[in-house]
Amino acid sequence: MLKISNVETFYGKIQALRGVDLDVNDGEIVSLIGSNGAGKSTLLMTISGVNKAKRGNIVFNGENIENKQPHKIVDMGISQVPEGRRIFSRLTVEENLRLGAHANEKGKYFENDIKEVYDLFPVLSDRKTQRGGTLSGGEQQMLAIGRALMSKPKVLLLDEPSLGIAPKLVNQIFVSIKNINKEKNVTIFLVEQNAKKALELADRAYVLVNGKVTIKGSGQELLKNKDIQAAYLEGGAKN
């Protein structure tokens, strides 16, 4: 469904991605783990078209998207929940959700779509007239996910949904991600530093080091992998 081959992305002269190969199949949950600065967020931004790949191809449903504009890519069915949530803090919860429907806004399905988001995250329904900036971190993350869902994506790109959120809410959010995948049949590509959670959830997973994929396999395989345990899991468990 989404096939990334040999993608290289630069920030000026600094190379962030050094030939990434990766694919995501229909209906899967795929996780990408890696440390700070490995290029995880850059990869998502490159898929979304916010950053442009200098070399390599990104093919979505048989169509090359590496040179498309971000809003075209959203129209095609790839939606991103950006790192740090990026809620429109002075707009209300409902306005935030409406903006998510921007690509898709014909008004017709809007009422139904917004109801589905509220069913998924009932807390948002209680807070729909509240400004985005007044929500807690976890609620903002839910809003960011709901907002991305409003454009009816086929693939949802999630960038560190656990960042800066209370552990209890992290569990809840990961359960929701699973539900979105299973019930709404949305393919998930998840980027996480919380390697344990990400691998437990994933059907398949990749490890990104220094702009390159070094290890790939099923989520369970990677959980048992000695190198990964040493580098990402045990260190994480101690903290």
Place this chain on the structure above:
Amino acid sequence: MEKKDIIQSFKDSLFTGLIALALFGPIVGLRTESKGEGLFITPQWGLVFLLVGLCILGRFLINLNSARKTEITFFSKFTSKFSVITEDKAKHFAITAILFAVVFPFLPFTDRYFMDVAIMILTYIMLGWGLNIVVGLAGLLDLGYVAFYAVGAYSYALIATTFGWSFWICLPLAGVFAAFFGILLGFPVLRLRGDYLAIVTLGFGEIIRIILINWYEVTNGPDGITGIPRPSFFGLPFKRSPDEGETSFHLFFNLEYSTMHRIIFLYYLILILALITNYFTLKIRKLPVGRAWEALREDEIACKSLGVNPTNTKLTAFAIGAMFGGFAGSFFATRQAFISPESFTFIESAIIVAIVVLGGMGSQTGVVLASIFLIGITEMFRDLEQYRMIAFGGAMVLIMVFKPKGILANRKPTILMHGDKK
């Protein structure tokens, strides 16, 4: 209060006095007067002494008070109460204000001077509302808004004097021209934000003014354009003695001729134009494009990742904001019957931006209050001649000290869906 504090605030107020002396010394102290064949300088050191003394005393009192936090909190409490009232009863306030504006020309104390000031305030309200789309909603700081005002005024003047078309045809054309210039400005600044955008728009405003001065063949340069046709009341001109085969307004309605008729008509014209601007803004805010403007103001990257096209969004904001500036410009041209580049200097842009910022970014009512306050104050102090700019500056400083986010900082959420109210 401790002794140390008193000494500290005394030192501070002496320093304030020094600044005041540096400012008032040359501005107030050396008064130039033209007597016969030349300019003569009359020193007014007594007045300078008085003003500097007032500054020192004022600063000292403020220092004492801020140590106790009484006066200031009292004042901001009062003003915040005021803004809460207007927020809660925004609708009533708006209706009352509109009703007042409608009956204003017929109130017993309303004379020609009041009408002129009211027309001026309304023009600035309209410009403020127009700029509010760009600055308040889309968050694009435009310091060259006067350029669109100028484009509107000049396109109206040129079309009307060249082709002799009526106001009602020229008005939309002027709006279209201004919108076109808005897009023209929009393209090169698409990637810019904040300070950088402000600098470029500032330059754009100056470029337009300099073109107007130098393109002599078309714009008549610094001499300006004269004899711009006055608007007519649906084909009835406001003239004492109409031309052959024409009926003028006062004859048609069987009234005695008065110049006030035209003034009143102009007043209603700008009132309607301003209200259209407001209505349009309030409506578009609830449409996807308006929401996209506000989202763009908040976070551009989030917008991109949600599929909002930032190019189109910014360009529509510039174009629509410019269009209303152009409408206001054509009104200005028809009211003055004479325009020259003099009227479109940077200070105009600055005043309009000040109105939007002081009103509270994005607040429509705030723009009204700020225009009345700023324009009204400068008019009220007209007797003080050049010192009225001090009153103008003082008004701005006061608003920023007591209401740092603008007069009406709290914008109500645009949408309340599913009938709930908080």
